[in-house]
Amino acid sequence: MSEPKKIETRTLQTGDVLLKPGDRVTSVYVVQSGRLGVFQNRGEQLVEITQLTAPECLGEEVAFGPQVWSLQVTAIRPTVVVEIPASMIPEQIKATPPHTRDLIKSLNERSKALFSELRVFRGDQGATACPADETAKVFAIIFHTLRSVGQLEKNGENESATAPWRELLRFARDIFQESEARLESAVQILIRLGYATFSKDAAGAEKIFVRSMRTLEDFVDYYGGYHFKGGYSNLLKTNAKMTRITEEAVKLANNSELGAKVDRAGVVYLPYKAAIDAMKSAIPGFEADQLFRLEQKGLFVKRVATNDGGVLSFLKMDFEQMLRNWTLLREVEIWNEAGYVQPAQDLSVVLDPKMERERFKQLLAHWKPIASAAGGPPKIRTGPKKMGEIWCGVCMSVCKPKQKNCEVCGAEIKSEAA
């Protein structure tokens, strides 16, 4: 990685990798908005060490000496980082009074020690983005928070819920102490699968609508039940082949031409030979015994011998429910493999970059300058942007028209006047 010459802002999309093991760090990164995940690759497992949000930094050790990076840093939300060339900082540190230098050095030493302790801790735990112990919990919390802060609507056997998004996040965080980032990712999964939708009304109020509370509850029961029983870990792993067979079995259950019959309890009866032939033609490489291997995944198929070749029977409702569970489970698996959830189409509403940017501005505003190294106060704005004013995108200083680089921080001026 070649060292940049000046301060740049870099926009990362969800999933973009900022640093990977073996990279030579040449810049210090300050998160301006969004969220970065810091991960450790452990074979197939991606252990989440921590998440960084504005205005935290990354790679700060390079300011004190060369550094080879050993972790993976991925944007888990659309993120903007300020990239400060490593060579710029030592010069500035050198120019500060000894007490400030001491303060920076000791702060960095402490930060380094804490981070390595956290790394060991998380590594020992083997904590993924959504650990197995926490999977049922995050969806249970969404379910109970929706019941608590949302409006429920009964529609036959189905129950839907609508809740104000910010209130849902606040309640889950303050009352159930659930991580906002994890909850947000779980909601993104629900949106991706079409189980939930997100909307913003004319007044700007953000709402989340969950179509079927039952789906959520069933997944919590399924995951919680098997995970905490012990010895059923195999049931909590998806298998593409098994999923395909289950899908086909449900299709056949609806095929009256094949002779499918459903009794009052929802049990489907299929003529054995016709069903197996239909499955063989639909699924390449299918063998009859694979149908009975569904038992390993918690689904039961019964075969009864008759004079006309036998009958297959299974509870259709269970198969349909298991398919829904596996769909959700697969998304959780992908989340843990990648460390992030690929945002749903309308997720831009959920993630409000403007709001995060505003938060960053506020944080910067708190650090009111008294005087710069040159003796005069730097022109950093804290109030709203005035008409015609040009701001530096990095330090928000007021810049002159046609100015190419910021006088205060050296960043390239790209922004147009408001």
Added chain:
Amino acid sequence: MDHNADLITLNRGAAIFKAGEAATQVYILRSGLVSLCITRGDKMIELMKVSPGQMLGAEVLHDHSAMTWDYDAIASNDVELVPIDVKAARSWIECSPPLLKLFISALVAKNFEVARETLSLHVRQKDPMPCSPSRVTRLFAVLYHAAAYTGAEKNGAKVVVWSAFRKYCQRSFLESPVRLEQAVFILARLGIARLEMIPCETDPDGPEELGFVHFLDLEKVRRFYELNQKICSGKGSETINEAADPLYVAIAAEIEKWNVAGKVEMPSHASADKSRKAG
């Protein structure tokens, strides 16, 4: 200015600061080791150590409001450290050139978040307190929401089958069954719940066990966890009024007894039932 002129030396075992004290200074450790500890009863539990060259208490640089320490800092051996007034440290940062200020503030923010995360992991692992203050809101919220959802209405009370309820709370909320049981005992002692004992399924001659919990006034549980959440996060006169609420005072006192004794005694009505049936 030579801030090293303020170098102080402390002997092994001396307290640099104690939990609850106002955080007015941060320290640069020049030599020796400092233990960050929490006190539980008469025991001191070490969470982590600070080594020479590191800053002690850097978290307070992040927060602009007045802060108190969450832990004790004790000299593990003879130590030399330089105290720095928090206000002075902040002004040094503020006087730095903008780029450096951006860098230091980012470092301070990162240090704050990582310290908070690491300390909370240590506390969770090492704290022997059965119901530490950070767990209270969640514990009672879980009780309320699980009972409101899974309980059956009976004579104006919400009744839950204890074994199924306990399992539900554990699987859905990752809540400890022992802690749940103790919290239910507290509610029963205060007349908010009633316990119904049943013969042991596996050993009919053995002692009876908790079969059903009748939540007589579940709304009180909700009010308590809401009050506790407000008190834990809030400041000012409103919080003082809430902390004086009789319901809050009663439950908080029981939780304190629980933390001191390590367990909650089964309420008298349930133990009387138990001994009568045994007799």
